[in-house]
Amino acid sequence: MATRTPSSPARGLPAAFVEELRALLGPRLSLAEAVRAQHGRDESRFAACLPDAVAYVDSTPEVAQAVAMCARHGVPVIPYGAGSSVEGQLIAVQGGLSLDLSGMNAVLALRPDELSATVQAGVTRKQLNEALKGTGLFFPVDPGADATLGGMCATRASGTAAVRYGTMRENVLGLTVVTATGEVFRQSSRARKSAAGYDLKSIFIGSEGTLGVITEVTVKLHPVPEAMSAAVVNFPSLSAAVATVIQALQMGVPVARSEYLDAANIRAINAYSKTQLPESDLLFFEFHGSPAAVEEHAKIVEDLAAQNGGRDFEWALHPEDRTRLWEARHTAFFALLQSRPGCRAVLTDTCVPISRLVDSITGARAILDASGLPCAIGGHVGDGNFHCAILVDPDSPAEVEEAEQLNARIVALAQAMDGTCSGEHGVGLHKIRYLAGEVGETGLALMRQLKHAFDPQNIMNPGKTIA
């Protein structure tokens, strides 16, 4: 795996291609180094590799034309949204054209009566929820970063509320996609279920730009619950905290969010956000429903927490308290990065069957504790998904190598427990080598056949997802 190296495009662009593209986009085509540098990296620890050009596109037909040009000239295409991916999805390892969809940020339709919305791919989740104010509806998928809906589809994102509302896989009703040849695939049906042929939508969700460019997304919306309550509880140990969540789920309590953060995370958050959270193993809970149901569920979980030694159950009943709580939780990643100036994070993203979560996360803790690198663990424990953030000096090959070895061991542990190397961040450049451990050589062969069928020239985000 490449460590941080000086980066430059792998090769130049054909002059005829640049000319054609400039005729289409005018000043929205940029070859400027600073713009390319911004588009050749993401939040991963991978060194930037610059695309040869950046196209600021503004419509599906324009994306189709740009991709058709790339196909004719054999130029790689890397779709770009908010730049918040964490597994190297945006690193232009073969140069090519970064297709920046952030300007495609129109909310195309809000349909409160059918609980759906259609947006251009560059709309972010916060923007969508802002647009929904007053409708009594919200969009629940919340990966922390204010990612674009297109990017969230591309990485099959989930986050804090997936335990209750599902991931992007469960919340997308339809897509518009520009294929590798520049054709437009548009699914007109917005029915909530369908058995009408192959599940094309699911093929593109999680394909990380390697099969096509997602340009429009139709998502499910959910009624804002009548009542919501959030709480923080302080536990004597990681296993006590995690066991509380698992027991609640096994009892069928519809927990809306259940997030674990270790003391290292909390220390970083307190320093960054000026909060005074107790620096121990914490669980953040949220319950949604009718007032009676929320009360009932919160009571069950409070009892379970107490049985597991949970202390200082602190309720946040007012919207502003809840918001502050979740903002603190969402700053964890940036707070950690701030705790070691100049560092980057190597992130694990394993997800295991919930009955194996305590073993998996305590095993990961032991693996990390044997290393000298600063690290922290947090996760969406209701899904069986957790992240170890291992902070490295990106200019130290030894540190990066050590962190990658820790990641490899944590992945091996999860896969031995019938879990996955990636719960929600995707594969990118970072998890390719681990796929065989869960889908086997036959699964890899099927993935390669799919890739070749949909992108025979290998121009769609080459080098990502599947080698």
Place this chain on the structure above:
Amino acid sequence: MATRTPSSPARGLPAAFVEELRALLGPRLSLAEAVRAQHGRDESRFAACLPDAVAYVDSTPEVAQAVAMCARHGVPVIPYGAGSSVEGQLIAVQGGLSLDLSGMNAVLALRPDELSATVQAGVTRKQLNEALKGTGLFFPVDPGADATLGGMCATRASGTAAVRYGTMRENVLGLTVVTATGEVFRQSSRARKSAAGYDLKSIFIGSEGTLGVITEVTVKLHPVPEAMSAAVVNFPSLSAAVATVIQALQMGVPVARSEYLDAANIRAINAYSKTQLPESDLLFFEFHGSPAAVEEHAKIVEDLAAQNGGRDFEWALHPEDRTRLWEARHTAFFALLQSRPGCRAVLTDTCVPISRLVDSITGARAILDASGLPCAIGGHVGDGNFHCAILVDPDSPAEVEEAEQLNARIVALAQAMDGTCSGEHGVGLHKIRYLAGEVGETGLALMRQLKHAFDPQNIMNPGKTIA
């Protein structure tokens, strides 16, 4: 489209193939006409086309060997489970080998702690729920027929409880699949979410045996709700009944089941099951949750029903009353077939965004009322999915043609409302011509590319799903 014609295999099997397969299966390979006749039809109105042979397989490695033989000899493969498909999925239009998986009926693992189970593909949903007795868990997907789990995956089945628990798409954690070349793809991860590469599982769910043979299925289980209640309500009109459900969903009431049946259905059920249900537009409801939540939700829906003119709200609080209610509902299809001796049903399966359901279903009613053919409407209205059963004499080409024209008009109406031709029955032989109306020519081309990539010889259930 072929109407009922005398049937025979399109061609014979190579002698060397039969010899090889007999060496593998011994007496579990049958060439008997009666066995082939049983496997060359389903519950659709399509005339039987017999496979050339039937293989009763009993393990994944055996399926792999049998399919590898078919691949070497270019013999079509048609996976067969309970024979309950309704769109012609089992009709052996090119002859070939029917692979009967009904003997692969072992429950391989029940994992109450992680809320999952793994079964061989021939296990039926009722068998699985029987095996779950005493665990406090159940498997909720309920298409009415006691289909096999493999078949339910293959058709992306859903049914009465999908509005609350999702369809097979949402309830399958992992699959084992024999590919068209006889390789075994097995996904080891049972994590509840994953972003680890292309969503192979979703590609096979709904592929109707045209991309591979599903041999094992890992499903999510759900805690049996603490409380359940069911009710029947009698409405003055179809639109009043449907509006009640839609309003409940728009308010966020987590209805567990909500089924509509028209007077024609109820008349047939009463005659067949000796029940005395009121012969008008009926809604069947079910609520799951804690006692307080169930009471709260039932009260809201009762009020909504009353506002829409619903009468005779009848509660079934005891398990045996609930069972009787749902058994009556599930007999609707067979009760209808009995109501016209010798008939077959042409079924529509449209599904529309819920805000369009009243228009879509009243539109279908008007289309049917203009025809002289006996018909009935019922459906999983919480999903926007409903079925018109049009009863035809299968020996009357004129009746079949008329019914197909009614189907075409009802599909066109649904697609004009951004709905789909198939909510849950799949495409089979019956809905192929309608796919372009919702995925366009580009979507069809992608489906063909996928089919060709996974099954280049076109031996997997040829002639189904995609032309």
